[in-house]
Amino acid sequence: MSKSGLWILLLATAVLAGSELHSQGFQGTVRGEVRDPTGGVIPGATVTLRSDRTGETRTQVSSDAGGYDFPNLLVSAYSLSVELAGFKKYVRPGIVVRANQVSEVKVRLELGELNEIVTVSAGADLVQTEDSQLTGGTFGSREITELPLADPAGSGGNPIGLAIHAPGTTTQSGGVVGEGGSIGGNRPRQNNFVVDGVDNNDPTSTGSLAPVIQEAVEEFSLLTNQFSAEYGHSTAGQFITTTKSGTNEWQGRAWWFNQNRHTNSLDNLTRATTRPGGRKPRYDWNRFGGQVGGPVLKDKWFIFGAYEYRNLTLDGTSPGQILGPTQAGLAALRNLAAEPGTGVSPVTVGIIADHVPPAAAASATAAVLNEATGRRVPIELGVLSLSAPQFDRTHLFLISSDY
Secondary structure, three states: OOHHHHHHHHHHHHHHHHOOOOOOOOOEEEEEEEEOOOOOEOOOOEEEEEEOOOOOEEEEEOOOOOEEEEEEEOOEEEEEEEEOOOEOEEEEEEEEEOOOOEEEEEEEOOEOOOOOEEEOOOOOEEEOOOOOOEEEEEEEHHHHHHOOOOOOOOOOOOHHHHHHHOOOEEOOOOOOOOOOOEEOOOOHHHOEEEEOOEEOEEOOOOEEOOOOOHHHEEEEEEEEEOOOHHHOOOOOOEEEEEEOOOOOOOEEEEEEEEEEOOOOOOOHHHHHOOOOOOOOOOEEEEEEEEEEEEEEEOOOEEEEEEEEEEEEEEEEEOOOOEEEEEHHHHHHHHHHHHOOOOOOOHHHHHHHHHHOOOEOOOOEEEEEEEOOOOEEEEEEEEEEOOEEEEEEEEEEEEEEEEO
């Protein structure tokens, strides 16, 4: 890409990042109160929150009731510091912010000089006292990439499969419309899917619309019931996916996942239609890509991008057994077709002979009526192993900017 093209891309992402967008929440909150050693509230204290990942800082002054509140925080780890003359500086690192959750940090200042520092090693308490919205489970990037996912279709590690680990969630029955499983007894078609606060529902199939790149996901959370008004779309589970963002350091990674017929065993249906000792039907599934992120302006503006190519090649096999004539059965059909008045079409027998391979061994018989004599002629049949090549090629990419 040319320099001019790069600056056009950065300008476009800056405009989007600075726009006022109304969406379903995918950010978190840090709040709490500042008190003195006796438990009395402290107004006027300077409270600073700093992102460990991006270096972004936000500052507030505690209210008359000693409270502070930092809403709309990206999913990340943060450090909190509190300063006020006459008290030691308070520092609390390792505060983890989750999507749609409140991390509460209660600060207790100690008397002393401001240049003295008190560091509290504990993180924060995740609380939900303002409403009855319940979170069934929250999974970070490491869990998303390392835990086995319920992904029977091999769609590439969609993190919504982790929902089965949440309480009140069951796997989806066969033939049921929807995606994500049954949440609290609701039908799967009532689930709602959100990526970075943007609606990701497919109206035609009542499932997710666009797949996500597994390695580019920072957090996946599932809300199970009692949603706030912003989640008015559906009555079942709220599947909220938050993607990664850039940091103050340029970082990247690459990956490659592979499955094939040599590493996987045959399922029962495929085994039943595969000749003993014969070649396994082709199955080659590759998923590879990379990601990179970093600062455009340190501590201010960050960019992140990811790309993945998915390549699935397989032999499409029948879900059940297909019977066809053996060599002897085909000979009997030809004899019938050669006699006039039998009712057996020479054209049909010719199509079978030209396009259907004879079955290796007889496993059943079918009676064909000879209309000339009124007798039924047995035709040997056997199991055919048939397949057709199938291909699925998918390119996925993600570009995001945070300012």
